Structures are given as structure tokens and as C-alpha cells.
Amino acid sequence: xxxxxxxxxxxxxxxxxxxxxxxxxxxxxxxxxxxxxxxxxxxxxxxxxxxxxxxxxxxxxxxxxxxxxxxxxxxxxxxxxxxxxxxxxxxxxxxxxxxxxxxxxxxxxxxxxxxxxxxxxxxxxxxxxxxxxxxxxxxxxxxxxxxxxxxxxxxxxxxxxxxxxxxxxxxxxxxxxxxxxxxxxxxxxxxxxxxxxxxxxxxxxxxxxxxxxxxxxxxxxxxxxxxxxxxxxxxxxxxxxxxxxxxxxxxxxxxxxxxxxxxxxxxxxxxxxxxxxxxxxxxxxxxxxxxxxxxxxxxxxxxxxxxxxxxxxxxxxxxxxxxxxxxxxxxxxxxxxxxxxxxxxxxxxxxxxxxxxxxxxxxxxxxxxxxxxxxxxxxxxxxxxxxxxxxxxxxxxxxxxxxxxxxxxxxxxxxxxxxxxxxxxxxxxxxxxxxxxxxxxxxxxxxxxxxxxxxxxxxxxxxxxxxxxxxxxxxxxxxxxxxxxxxxxxxxxxxxxxxxxxxxxxxxxxxxxxxxxxxxxxxxxxxxxxxxxxxxxxxxxxxxxxxxxxxxxxxxxxxxxxxxxxxxxxxxxxxxxxxxxxxxxxxxxxxxxxxxxxxxxxxxxxxxxxxxxxxxxxxxxxxxxxxxxxxxxxxxxxxxxxxxxxxxxxxxxxxxxxxxxxxxxxxxxxxxxxxxx
Numbered sequence: 001x002x003x004x005x006x007x008x009x010x011x012x013x014x015x016x017x018x019x020x021x022x023x024x025x026x027x028x029x030x031x032x033x034x035x036x037x038x039x040x041x042x043x044x045x046x047x048x049x050x051x052x053x054x055x056x057x058x059x060x061x062x063x064x065x066x067x068x069x070x071x072x073x074x075x076x077x078x079x080x081x082x083x084x085x086x087x088x089x090x091x092x093x094x095x096x097x098x099x100x101x102x103x104x105x106x107x108x109x110x111x112x113x114x115x116x117x118x119x120x121x122x123x124x125x126x127x128x129x130x131x132x133x134x135x136x137x138x139x140x141x142x143x144x145x146x147x148x149x150x151x152x153x154x155x156x157x158x159x160x161x162x163x164x165x166x167x168x169x170x171x172x173x174x175x176x177x178x179x180x181x182x183x184x185x186x187x188x189x190x191x192x193x194x195x196x197x198x199x200x201x202x203x204x205x206x207x208x209x210x211x212x213x214x215x216x217x218x219x220x221x222x223x224x225x226x227x228x229x230x231x232x233x234x235x236x237x238x239x240x241x242x243x244x245x246x247x248x249x250x251x252x253x254x255x256x257x258x259x260x261x262x263x264x265x266x267x268x269x270x271x272x273x274x275x276x277x278x279x280x281x282x283x284x285x286x287x288x289x290x291x292x293x294x295x296x297x298x299x300x301x302x303x304x305x306x307x308x309x310x311x312x313x314x315x316x317x318x319x320x321x322x323x324x325x326x327x328x329x330x331x332x333x334x335x336x337x338x339x340x341x342x343x344x345x346x347x348x349x350x351x352x353x354x355x356x357x358x359x360x361x362x363x364x365x366x367x368x369x370x371x372x373x374x375x376x377x378x379x380x381x382x383x384x385x386x387x388x389x390x391x392x393x394x395x396x397x398x399x400x401x402x403x404x405x406x407x408x409x410x411x412x413x414x415x416x417x418x419x420x421x422x423x424x425x426x427x428x429x430x431x432x433x434x435x436x437x438x439x440x441x442x443x444x445x446x447x448x449x450x451x452x453x454x455x456x457x458x459x460x461x462x463x464x465x466x467x468x469x470x471x472x473x474x475x476x477x478x479x480x481x482x483x484x485x486x487x488x489x490x491x492x493x494x495x496x497x498x499x500x501x502x503x504x505x506x507x508x509x510x511x512x513x514x515x516x517x518x519x520x521x522x523x524x525x526x527x528x529x530x531x532x533x534x535x536x537x538x539x540x541x542x543x544x545x546x547x548x549x550x551x552x553x554x555x556x557x558x559x560x561x562x563x564x565x566x567x568x569x570x571x572x573x574x575x576x577x578x579x580x581x582x583x584x585x586x587x588x589x590x591x592x593x594x595x596x597x598x599x600x601x602x603x604x605x606x607x608x609x610x611x612x613x614x615x616x617x618x619x620x621x622x623x624x625x626x627x628x629x630x631x632x633x634x635x636x637x638x639x640x641x642x643x644x645x646x647x648x649x650x651x652x653x654x655x656x657x658x659x660x661x662x663x664x665x666x667x668x669x670x671x672x673x674x675x676x677x
Contacts, residue, residue: 027153061383
């Protein structure tokens with residue numbers, strides 16, 4: 001996005017006039033458009049106000065390889081939208097339509113519903129009468145008077161202006177009892193040359209789909225011993241401490257290798273090769289690193305790809321977004337442009353700097369922007385990927401536990417299922433002068449979880465006629481899973497129905513008849529629960545001491561999976577890569593010294609390893625048992641007994657699943673200890 005387009009929102013007109021409607025939606029994101037279309041179909045008059053020049057947020061603005069999690073959790077409006085978008089052009093996969101096609105689909109649906117859309121106007125002020133918003137005034141001086149309001153923007157400026165409680169940054173581990181919360185420094189996560197020299201599978205490579213973290217010891221200081229660009233001194237916080245930082249932003253770039261539409265990556269006006277010194281050092285550590293390993297390049301349609309960040313140094317720009325959530329227009333314009341310059345400069349650097357190996361330069365230059373996308377913005381994506389900003393503190397704060405254990409909600413208005421996925425927050429300088437990534441804990445599986453209506457509502461004393469489906473009430477950790485566009489659209493759908501119901505009943509959003517809302521959502525083919533969850537094996541219902549893989553320590557990169565019938569609905573596997581470099585360590589405390597049967601759970605399949613080493617550290621030493629994961633577990637087709645061992649109450653029982661010298665995919669699920677009398 002150009003500076004001019006962002007600055008348009010700050011230009012006020014000399015005259016003020018009023019516009020009345022039933023529902024005012026701030027934010028033309030997919031969630032906002034979902035809410036507006038649904039409310040209009042229910043008979044409400046709707047205005048959607050978008051501060052930028054373009055509607056559709058990330059779905060029209062670059063993110064086209066949509067993150068969906070479990071497809072069966074997505075119904076209602078998002079399913080309708082993505083189905084229509086995929087049908088617009090031949091050979092378009094569901095969820096993966098081109099940006100321009102997504103834009104046209106939204107425009108058609110808005111026109112069909114009769115939703116009025118205003119672009120290029122930001123919020124200037126909000127007027128309230130007690131706990132109710134009465135007017136939203138935009139930068140041009142127009143006073144938009146509404147009975148109900150929805151803030152569906154990525155920044156939630158309406159919510160903030162309405163004096164609704166919110167937070168920016170990360171909660172401490174203690175605040176909500178979340179194991180992943182707060183400051184989270186990561187160790188080096190070593191990568192083999194084989195992996196770094198492989199493209200991601202989506203473009204034909206044989207390596208893992210994604211990699212995360214710092215792959216080798218890399219110096220983070222210059223000749224004078226000062227941190228180089230993009231590296232900060234170690235803040236020396238205790239792990240789990242709260243701060244005001246959040247995961248990095250980037251652009252999701254629509255790229256191609258098609259010669260007929262490929263445009264060279266542009267050189268930004270503010271290009272500084274010194275910004276890529278750390279990238280150069282990564283390349284020097286792995287001289288054969290592939291362009292398709294520095295970035296994740298996922299296919300969409302028509303020979304186009306969604307280029308996203310992965311690994312240690314990519315399109316993510318850690319630390320550059322700190323002032324964005326609460327920033328004024330000038331601050332956000334500066335940050336937006338800085339991200340544009342940084343990412344365009346990175347692509348230029350890889351294609352033209354003579355210190356980059358010729359092979360990598362050739363790979364970079366074989367890709368380019370798409371001539372038929374974002375033509376009114378220099379073919380650059382419309383939307384900065386604001387993965388996380390303000391987060392409301394409302395009637396119910398979604399937490400890590402709500403996605404892993406406390407997954408059922410009586411007032412469910414939608415479901416989520418994506419991994420708890422946090423991109424790098426900052427790169428810190430370790431005591432030995434090397435770099436560590438911080439905040440990007442390993443992707444952590446969730447169960448399909450229900451999202452309660454209460455998470456969309458402010459506290460009643462703060463505002464009675466506002467719903468917030470994007471910056472909803474969630475912790476940083478919960479946001480890392482919820483933040484996927486189909487989920488936002490699901491919550492937009494629910495919000496659109498709820499405000500119409502509140503308006504017709506003359507009630508607050510907090511006192512909407514949720515049973516009636518859920519009934520209406522089901523009529524709209526929304527998914528509020530999964531029948532499969534009723535038959536899922538829950539660790540809390542099993543005898544003895546049970547630890548799932550989500551609570552175990554992982555060494556190396558493991559991928560989440562729901563294959564088979566895993567305990568608590570998820571397990572992990574090693575992708576059949578980096579043999580000897582990955583393990584899962586279960587540390588359990590027994591209540592009393594004695595003999596315990598040790599059991600392991602795994603999903604069996606013909607492509608699984610037949611020789612998985614599982615070591616048991618017990619009172620008399622360490623014993624290793626080889627497990628064939630090709631064969632189904634013998635106990636209820638879920639657990640396999642490894643034997644009976646003595647454990648002491650004052651010492652942890654440690655069971656380790658390794659992929660060393662294994663001959664197939666290695667999986668890890670739960671470990672169970674049952675005391676033998």
C-alpha cells in the first residue's frame with residue numbers, strides 16, 4: 001500500500017453531515033464483510049467503513065493459501081464464500097482462489113445483499129450515551145449514527161475509542177496458567193544441510209513443509225561487538241514474563257514463475273543491504289540453501305503462489321511492529337512503509353547482491369510479482385499481515401486451555417482448530433554472541449474447540465451495542481490459533497446475526513438469546529460442534545498418570561496430526577526427516593515409589609517406523625525398547641505396554657521417544673503409567 005492511500009484517511013472535510021443506519025461496521029475485513037452481508041440478508045441497513053482503499057483484508061490482500069485447520073469445522077458464510085470463489089475459475093482449489101477472484105466474489109456478494117461500503121475513511125471519534133455507542137465519525141467529518149456497531153478491523157480502533165478494555169502484548173505464564181505464555185526464548189534448533197538445501201514440498205521439494213527457529217550458531221554482532229540489524233540485546237526476562245511485544249508482521253506476496261505474467265521483484269526506494277547482514281550469515285552457514293527454504297511458497301491457482309515466511313530469516317520482520325497496535329496514523333504509515341521496504345529489499349538482495357551465491361540469485365530471479373494482481377498498487381499486496389494487535393478483555397477471555405482441554409462451550413457460535421502458531425517475536429543476542437529466536441515456540445496442536453459468544457462481547461458496563469469478532473477477547477496464546485481468516489469470518493457471521501437479534505429485541509448484545517442465535521446459525525449451516533469429539537479418547541478419563549505430547553518436551557521439529565484416533569485428538573510425527581535429531585521427552589512424577597506399567601500410544605500405519613527406540617529412565621537405570629509403529633497397539637488399539645519398571649517418588653520418570661536410525665515416520669502421542677499393586 002502506498003503512503004498516499006494510507007494518508008487519505010487523515011484528510012477531514014470542512015462540513016459535517018450525519019448518516020443513519022441499523023448497523024455500522026468498522027473494518028472491511030473478511031469478518032466485517034461476513035457480518036455485513038449476513039445482517040443485510042436479515043433485513044438490516046448496513047454500512048461498512050474501511051480505512052484503507054481496499055476491502056477484503058488479507059483474503060483479497062495477499063493471503064490466498066488459506067489456513068483452515070480442520071475443514072470440517074468450517075461452515076456457514078466462510079464455506080459459502082470460499083466455495084463461490086473457487087467456482088469462479090476452472091481448476092481453482094477450495095480455499096486457494098487468487099486475490100482478484102476473492103475481491104470480485106466479495107464485491108458480488110455485497111452487491112447482492114445491498115451493503116453500502118465506504119473506503120478510505122478512518123475513525124476520527126466515537127460518541128457514546130452511557131454504555132451505548134451512538135455515533136462513529138470518520139475522518140471526512142461524516143457522523144455515522146447506528147443502533148448497533150461491530151468492530152471487525154485488525155486494529156480495533158472503534159473498540160479502543162469506545163473505552164472497552166483491551167491488552168497489547170503477551171500475558172505472563174501465571175496470569176491464565178498457560179504453559180506457552182510470555183517471554184519464550186528458544187534454543188538453537190539445528191538443521192541439516194540436507195534440509196536447508198531442499199525446497200518445501202509445495203514446489204516439488206523433498207524436505208519438510210516448514211522449518212522454524214535458528215538452524216545453526218550464527219554470530220549476531222559486528223566487528224565492534226554491537227548487535228547487527230535485526231538483533232536486540234537479551235532482555236534477561238524470566239521465561240513466562242509478560243511484555244508488550246507480539247508476533248511479527250509481514251506481507252503475503254502473490255508470486256509466479258509464469259513468464260507471461262511475471263514481473264521482477266522491485267528495488268525499494270529505501271534499500272539498505274546492511275539490513276540483510278544476518279540473512280547473509282545464514283546463507284554463509286548453508287551456502288546451498290534454497291529460495292524455497294528461505295520462504296514457504298504455497299501453490300494457489302493459475303500458476304500463482306502465496307509466498308510466506310518460514311525459518312530464521314524470512315519475510316517476517318520481528319520487532320518492527322511494536323508501536324503499531326496503539327499507534328496513530330503517522331506511526332502506522334511509517335511501520336507499513338518500513339515493512340514494504342524491508343521485504344522488497346530482501347527479495348532484491350537475494351536476486352542481486354554479489355555476495356549471494358549465483359545459484360540462489362538465479363532461483364530468486366526466477367520468481368516475480370503477478371502482473372494481473374494488485375495492479376493499482378504496483379502489483380504489491382494491499383494488506384500488511386497484522387497477525388495480532390489489540391485484544392479485547394471481555395466477558396470471557398479465550399486461553400490456551402480453551403483449545404486443548406476445556407474445549408466445550410454451551411454458547412458456542414463457531415469453532416477453531418488451527419495449531420497454536422506464533423511467528424518470531426524478536427531475535428536476541430545470547431551471551432556467546434550468537435543469535436536466538438524468541439517467541440516462536442514450536443507449533444502446538446489444538447483440539448477442534450468451540451468459541452463462545454461471550455468472547456465477542458465487551459463487559460456490559462463498558463459497551464452494550466458492540467461486538468468484536470477479530471480482536472476478540474483472547475490471550476496472546478489463544479489468538480495464535482484463532483487468528484485464521486475462516487475463523488474470523490465464522491465469528492463475523494455470528495456477529496451479524498447477533499446484532500440484528502439484539503436490535504429487534506431492543507436488548508444489549510450481552511443479553512441476546514444465545515440458544516436462538518445458535519439455532520439460526522445451524523439453519524445457516526454453521527458448524528458449532530463436531531460429533532467426532534464425543535467419541536474422542538480424553539486423557540482425563542484414562543486411568544493412571546497420562547501425559548500427552550502437547551505437555552512433553554520436544555527436541556527438533558515435530559508436526560501435529562490428527563491421523564488415527566489419538567489421545568485428546570492430536571499427536572505429532574517427525575515427517576521422516578532429520579533422523580537422530582528429534583525426540584519427545586515425557587517427564588512424569590509418580591505419586592508413590594513403586595512398580596508401574598509403562599504404556600505408549602501411537603497411530604499405526606504401513607509407512608511408520610518399525611524400530612522406534614523408546615527409552616525408560618527408571619530407578620534401576622535406563623532401558624530401551626524398540627517399538628514397531630507399523631503394528632496397531634495391543635491395548636484397546638491405543639496403547640502398547642513397554643513393561644513394568646520401578647520408579648521413585650522423589651525422581652521423575654522419564655520416557656523418551658527418538659527417531660534415531662528409524663526406518664519410517666515416527667509418531668508420538670501419549671504416555672501412560674499405571675501402578676502395579
